[in-house]
Amino acid sequence: MRKFILGTCLSFACLIGTSYAATAPEQVTSKFQTTYAKTQYPIVFSHGMSGFIRIGTDPLGVDYWYQILPDLARNGANVWASRVSPFNSSEIRGEQLLHQVEEVIALTGSPKVNLIGHSHGGPTIRYVAGVRPELVASMTAIGAPHQGSPVSDFILKIRDTAPILETPIVAVVNLLSKAIIWAQGLDPVSFPHDSLAGANSLSLAGSAIFNQKYPIGVPQNSCSEGLYREQGIYNYSFTGIGTVTNPLDVDSALKITSLLIDGGQENDGLVSRCSAKFGKTIRDDLNWNHLDEVNQVLGLKSVFAPDPVSMYRQHANRLKQQGL
Incomplete structure (x- = not known):
């Protein structure tokens, strides 16, 4: 049993298929200060590509959802952080998440969960809703590439231009994926790692194929809103369009990749x-970059931008007010 900064963490093993065991959700509990974020159904978070639950141990350990889950727990939420392969296809990650959702339901007795996914976590939660919609009360996607990301296409273009690079690059990124699992105190062999499948999933073409299979909540037209409620599931999203939001933050390097997307505009x-x-x-105009959306790195962001921790707390209250 591992300790979070503000509570206890319960870890259970779940078998996905018959090929490997993946670490199941971790619950954050603490003494309620308010019931402001106490939703009817548990909230299950799904991290993005190269993501994790927690790397390192106190006092130097870092949570992916930095300070967000403990705050929700203090405000009454039943919160779970799921762990899936850092690099793999949306379907593989989604199947891993599905088994953890089923476990949360078994452990809590709740018939449904609220799913929140950041980045590649967006398509990941959509897979769960696509195959088991009866288990999902709501989905919230944050900075998720539902139509794909030109950054993935750029990486794949390099591969196509110089095929000799594919094997070494894939090997290096898969090694990084294993290192992320190892850094969480787990056996890397227990998770499948496929960085090329992840890049294909988030390409423009790969996302279009995925959207045809799992269309819930996806807009019919470019840059429009999707259905707010579909198959009994409430759908929400918010995202940032900032890049260099704090000069002291290492995630300012995202300015470089931003130039690959719409000439550096609105991403x-x-x-x-x-x-x-x-x-x-x-919101789709927040002065956050891709890491600010999960309050990283270590909470550094623009002083003029909304506090991510507060924004997630408000969203949990929104779900509560909706009866979710």
Whole structure:
């Protein structure tokens, strides 16, 4: 049993298929200060590509959802952080998440969950809703590339231009994927790693194919809103369009990748404002870059931007008010 900064963490093993065991959700609990974020259904978070739950141990450990989950727990939410392969296809990650959602439901007795996904976590939660919609009360996508990301296409173009680079690059990124799992105290062999499948999933063409299979909440027209409620599931999204939001923050490097997207206009460094459109748009003009959206790195952001921790708390209250 591992300790979070503000509570305890419960870890259970779940078997996905018959090929490997993946780490199941971790619950954050603490003494409620308010019930402001106490939703009817548990909230399950899904991290993005190269993501994790927590790397390192106290006092130097870092949560992916930096300070967000403990704050929600203090305000009454039943919050779970899921762990899937850092690099793999949307379908593989989605199947991993599905088994963890089923476990949360078994453990809590709740018939449904609220899903929140950042970046590649957006398509990941959409897979769960696509195959088991009865288990999902709502989906919220943050900075998620529903229409794909030109950054993935750029990487694949390099591969096509110089095929000799494919094997070494894929090997290096897969090694990084394994290192992320190892840094969480887990066996890297227990997770499948396929960085090329991840890049294909988030390409423009790969995303279009995925959208045809799992269309819930996806806009019918470019840069428009998707359906707010579909198959009984409420859909929301918000995203940033900033890049260099704090000169002291290392994520300012996202300015470089932002130039690959619409000439550097209206994107968070990896995902365009239009690609992030999903369901009901809460905000699509936040002065956040792709890492600010999960309060990284270590909470550094623009002093003129909304506090991510507060924004997630307000969204949990929004779900609560909706009866979710």
